[in-house]
Amino acid sequence: MKWRYKVIHFFWPFLESPRPCEIESSRARLEQQKDSIRNFSPERECDKALEEALRISDAEEKRRNGSDQKASTYLVVVSTLVPLLVTLAATVWESKVGSAPMYFNMCALALSVLYVSYAGVWAFRVLEVSVSHRIGVSDILGSWSENEPTIEITKKTLLCTVQNQDGINRKITSIKMAHAFLLRALLAFSIILLVNIVFYFASTMLSSYEGKLRHWACKLLITIDIHPDSCREIDLLGNPSLASFSAKEEQIDALSTS
Structure with a gap:
């Protein structure tokens, strides 16, 4: 079952939907982080705590x-590949691309x-x-009305960072x-x-x-004493057709006597 999953994912990437228990666990963990931040009250090095909070916020940004x-x-x-697709589709439709079977070209082109x-949709x-x-401005003004404005700014910075993480993670996944x-x-284009x-x-x-191959085939048929009127020419394009050897009898006789 695991190898089937890998094969399908190789040809068509997809995301697995999270289970309800995983969603609830993620929400509970987020609320726990928010409560921890609200109860955060450093007694020393408040400026260092604010500096670290700003650093984390800048990293998420x-x-x-x-x-x-x-994505851009x-x-x-x-947008560059779209004209190439149109040109390649027209070329395949007019059978101007090499000699590969039409069904292969059309299937590979459709997959491309x-x-x-x-890729455009996810971007x-x-x-x-x-x-x-x-x-915002109101957060700054509200923080300075408290006894410890630095601690309040640190808490609000961390809260904003935690609340933005889910959206940023979705962007990274996309x-x-x-x-x-x-x-x-x-x-697919390269293939x-x-x-x-x-x-x-x-x-x-x-x-x-x-x-040369037809000449060798005729010589082989003569060697094993098969009459030329009952043999078939070998058509390398895959379409065997009945041969008329009346015009080649002298050449075949010469080959048989040599």
């Missing part, structure tokens, strides 16, 4: 900005379109408008999914081009050696 920048970059890549589309989810908690789909789209190149060179080489 950098995570948010980094995910937004990556991925959208640029997706899906990968690119879902847009990163950039969608979401709730963000910040310290950017990872966009990256996974975009990587598979590029891999299409590589397979068509291999088929093109293979068909070219076979067509160049077709005459």
Whole structure:
């Protein structure tokens, strides 16, 4: 069962929905963190506590900005791949891409379109408008009306950071999914081009050696005493057809006597 999950996830990345018990546990842990912050009351080094709270808040803000920048970059890549998809689809439809089977080209191209589309969808989810908690003017004024304003600012900074973590984690998850789909789209493009190149060179080489192979086949048939009128030519393109050897009898006689 585990290997099936890995195979499916390799071809189509997906997220597992959290179970209800996991959701409740996450909510309980968040409320516990909030209560711990509200009861936080350092008796010494209040400035150090505020400095650390601001550092954590800045780190979370950098995570948010980094995910937004990556999502914008991925959208640029997706918008660049769309014209390539259109061109490649038209080329495959007109059978101008190598000699690979049409069903392979169309299936691989359809998979590439899906990968690119879902990469764009996940990148847009990163950039969608979401709730963000910040310290405002009223929070500053309210903190300075307390006996320990530094402690109050520290608490509110930590509360905002904790409340923003879930939204930032969702952004990071979305950017990872966009990256996974975009990587598979590029891999599908590479496979299409590589397979068509291999088929093109293979068909070219076979067509160049077709005459020699037919000559060797006729010589083999003569060696085992098969009458030319009852033999078949070998068509390397996969379509055997009945041969008329009346024009080649002199050549075959010469080969048989030599």
